[in-house]
Amino acid sequence: MNEKRKKSLFSGPLVAGALKASVIKLNPAVMMKNPVMFVVEVGTAIVLLMTLLPGYFDAKDRIGFNLAVFLILLFTLLFANFAEALAEGRGKAQADTLKRTKKEITANKLLNGGAAVKTVPSTELRKGDIVVVSQGEMIPGDGEVVEGLASVDESAITGESAPVIKEAGGDFNSVTGGTRVVSDRIKVRITSDPGETFIDRMIALVEGAKRQKTPNEIALNTLLISLTLVFLIVVVTLGPIASYVDVKLEVPVLIALLVCLIPTTIGGLLSAIGIAGMDRVTQFNVLAMSGKAVEAAGDINTMILDKTGTITFGNRMASDIVPVGGAGGDETAAWAAIASLQDETPEGRSVLAWMRKNGKAFDASLADGGGFVEFKAETRMSGIDLSDGRRVRKGAVDAVRKWAAAQGGAVPDDLGKQSDRIASEGGTPLAVAVDERIFGVVYLKDTVKPGMKERFDQLRAMGIKTIMCTGDNPLTAATIAREAGVDDFIAESKPEDKIAVIRREQADGKLVAMTGDGTNDAPALAQADVGLAMNSGTTAAKEAANMVDLDSDPSKIIEVVAIGKQLLMTRGALTTFSIANDIAKYFAIIPAMFMLAIPEMDALNVMRLGSPLSAILSALIFNAIIIPLLIPLAMKGVAYRPMSAARLLGRNLFVYGAGGVVAPFIGIKLIDLIVHAWI
Numbered sequence: 001m002n003e004k005r006k007k008s009l010f011s012g013p014l015v016a017g018a019l020k021a022s023v024i025k026l027n028p029a030v031m032m033k034n035p036v037m038f039v040v041e042v043g044t045a046i047v048l049l050m051t052l053l054p055g056y057f058d059a060k061d062r063i064g065f066n067l068a069v070f071l072i073l074l075f076t077l078l079f080a081n082f083a084e085a086l087a088e089g090r091g092k093a094q095a096d097t098l099k100r101t102k103k104e105i106t107a108n109k110l111l112n113g114g115a116a117v118k119t120v121p122s123t124e125l126r127k128g129d130i131v132v133v134s135q136g137e138m139i140p141g142d143g144e145v146v147e148g149l150a151s152v153d154e155s156a157i158t159g160e161s162a163p164v165i166k167e168a169g170g171d172f173n174s175v176t177g178g179t180r181v182v183s184d185r186i187k188v189r190i191t192s193d194p195g196e197t198f199i200d201r202m203i204a205l206v207e208g209a210k211r212q213k214t215p216n217e218i219a220l221n222t223l224l225i226s227l228t229l230v231f232l233i234v235v236v237t238l239g240p241i242a243s244y245v246d247v248k249l250e251v252p253v254l255i256a257l258l259v260c261l262i263p264t265t266i267g268g269l270l271s272a273i274g275i276a277g278m279d280r281v282t283q284f285n286v287l288a289m290s291g292k293a294v295e296a297a298g299d300i301n302t303m304i305l306d307k308t309g310t311i312t313f314g315n316r317m318a319s320d321i322v323p324v325g326g327a328g329g330d331e332t333a334a335w336a337a338i339a340s341l342q343d344e345t346p347e348g349r350s351v352l353a354w355m356r357k358n359g360k361a362f363d364a365s366l367a368d369g370g371g372f373v374e375f376k377a378e379t380r381m382s383g384i385d386l387s388d389g390r391r392v393r394k395g396a397v398d399a400v401r402k403w404a405a406a407q408g409g410a411v412p413d414d415l416g417k418q419s420d421r422i423a424s425e426g427g428t429p430l431a432v433a434v435d436e437r438i439f440g441v442v443y444l445k446d447t448v449k450p451g452m453k454e455r456f457d458q459l460r461a462m463g464i465k466t467i468m469c470t471g472d473n474p475l476t477a478a479t480i481a482r483e484a485g486v487d488d489f490i491a492e493s494k495p496e497d498k499i500a501v502i503r504r505e506q507a508d509g510k511l512v513a514m515t516g517d518g519t520n521d522a523p524a525l526a527q528a529d530v531g532l533a534m535n536s537g538t539t540a541a542k543e544a545a546n547m548v549d550l551d552s553d554p555s556k557i558i559e560v561v562a563i564g565k566q567l568l569m570t571r572g573a574l575t576t577f578s579i580a581n582d583i584a585k586y587f588a589i590i591p592a593m594f595m596l597a598i599p600e601m602d603a604l605n606v607m608r609l610g611s612p613l614s615a616i617l618s619a620l621i622f623n624a625i626i627i628p629l630l631i632p633l634a635m636k637g638v639a640y641r642p643m644s645a646a647r648l649l650g651r652n653l654f655v656y657g658a659g660g661v662v663a664p665f666i667g668i669k670l671i672d673l674i675v676h677a678w679i
């Protein structure tokens with residue numbers, strides 16, 4: 001992860017900015033978005049009026065008490081605002097850094113189909129324009145490389161300083177505006193209009209400018225508003241009922257009671273929890289397009305993972321070349337090498353590396369004038385059509401076997417034995433053929449990343465099913481699946497098979513997460529509930545997905561799910577705590593209220609609080625300070641242990657429900673000891 005982005009939650013400038021914002025957010029027009037706290041604000045205003053105009057409200061003998069209630073209520077509001085402002089602060093700081101990289105860049109735009117070049121400001125570029133970017137220059141907008149190859153420093157967005165290669169064609173052609181070409185020269189077709197670029201979207205995201213309440217948040221808000229309404233009705237009718245029996249309940253006391261009963265703790269922390277959850281994802285160098293995506297990650301039931309590069313290291317290297325059907329070792333190796341001469345995939349390059357390492361020579365001039373056949377996931381083969389008419393191929397064994405058989409070739413008896421041996425060791429066998437004759441097998445070795453088994457065990461404990469999808473043969477797939485500990489696998493899968501798996505799972509009511517980077521992954525990324533695209537991938541993939549990993553590490557999906565779970569858990573835990581808390585406060589404040597009116601009711605004082613007035617103030621103070629005390633938990637999230645949803649719910653109900661009931665008794669008692677001594 002990017003260390004630069006890891007700022008402390010409570011650094012000086014962030015806290016200072018948040019303090020200022022807490023005052024600004026007192027504006028009723030802003031406050032109204034949070035109905036629970038808005039009710040508190042109205043109450044605060046009423047008590048303020050009564051304090052300022054005691055004569056008018058017949059409250060001259062209560063000025064001190066009313067002032068105290070006003071101040072505590074004001075701090076309740078400020079604490080809630082502070083929580084939200086603090087959560088927003090980090091995003092704002094990050095947005096400022098991004099904005100600085102967005103300074104106007106000049107672009108070399110091609111005119112008349114490349115006949116002329118004109119220098120224009122990047123803000124004038126539109127979709128479809130072609131620009132030339134040379135060594136040392138900034139790429140003026142998001143786009144796709146249409147010609148050439150260059151190494152690009154993307155640290156402005158990824159924080160990663162090692163340059164990456166971008167080239168025309170294939171899955172590594174997408175470039176981002178604001179990044180710098182460090183060598184060579186490329187032509188780029190612009191794919192986004194000004195104001196809609198990746199950096200613009202990133203700024204809007206981290207700034208929270210477009211932050212919308214998620215469905216979960218809206219549902220919870222509705223619950224909180226309903227609770228608030230119920231208590232509002234109870235408290236408002238309490239006055240007349242009491243006066244009917246000749247008990248006079250004072251308005252500030254009723255307001256204090258109301259504020260203690262309505263869910264101010266979760267009301268004050270709710271948006272901070274959501275923002276902080278999004279922020280945790282961003283700190284992790286993953287861009288989530290919406291809070292909804294992060295929450296969906298927390299509810300995932302099925303995770304689809306690639307084998308190569310996600311579960312294994314992905315640097316499949318040739319480690320042996322085995323002849324079959326009586327072919328010579330050297331001639332088999334030579335054909336494998338010729339089939340790989342122009343194959344720029346890691347697999348292709350590793351064949352040539354193996355030749356060099358083992359001192360094998362071959363006649364590369366055979367390939368002169370030949371037509372290169374690029375590797376495709378659909379054909380699962382690559383190779384070359386020689387100028388003398390012979391066709392050389394290497395690829396997945398079943399694909400090559402079918403290809404040779406279609407030309408009337410016989411399959412050597414020992415091909416199956418050799419390829420099965422390689423596959424059962426977890427390697428990938430690539431058959432090598434020239435026209436109808438199969439010469440042998442390249443042994444590609446790959447290793448499962450360490451710690452995979454533990455991670456899949458954790459996912460299983462959380463009730464998440466993992467499915468490995470691979471284009472590899474069933475035997476290799478089974479070996480790797482067993483070694484890595486995934487629940488299920490799909491072998492010989494083509495890109496479109498992924499979308500079929502996702503649809504099948506979704507039809508069962510499951511939420512599905514997947515990663516991908518290629519254009520052919522785009523439909524599946526869009527279909528999945530959580531689609532995590534790699535930043536190195538194509539524009540199509542990035543646009544279809546609802547998350548982008550700036551580090552292009554497909555295994556990050558596992559952590560993203562953990563962060564989503566943690567967000568949902570934190571919200572649930574603090575809601576439970578908040579409501580349990582309010583119920584407990586009832587026992588402090590109701591008796592105090594009646595004792596104030598009818599001193600003979602002293603028997604009600606079960607908590608043995610100093611006096612009715614100090615009991616009310618203590619409950620109100622506790623209600624206020626619990627908000628800042630819980631800010632660290634709201635921001636960092638509750639400690640997260642992988643276990644099933646049911647066990648988790650039970651555990652959280654116990655910890656936060658029981659804790660929420662007990663905490664106020666202890667807290668209010670302690671505060672009362674101080675307050676009572678003081679007044």
Ligand SMILES: Nc1ncnc2c1ncn2[C@@H]1O[C@H](COP(=O)(O)OP(=O)(O)OP(=O)(O)O)[C@@H](O)[C@H]1O
Pocket residue numbers: 306307308309343345347348375376377380381382394395396397428429430469470471472473
């Ligand atoms: N450069 C290549 N030339 C020829 N055949 C290849 C090459 N690379 C891979 N293959 C063959 O094609 C098959 C499919 O490759 P592909 O990259 O689509 O999937 P994969 O990497 O095996 O699976 P995953 O979905 O886990 O990445 C491989 O299993 C291998 O047999």
Ligand SMILES: [K+]
Pocket residue numbers: 259260261262263264265582623
């Ligand atoms: K409350």
Ligand SMILES: [Mg+2]
Pocket residue numbers: 308
């Ligand atoms: Mg692959």
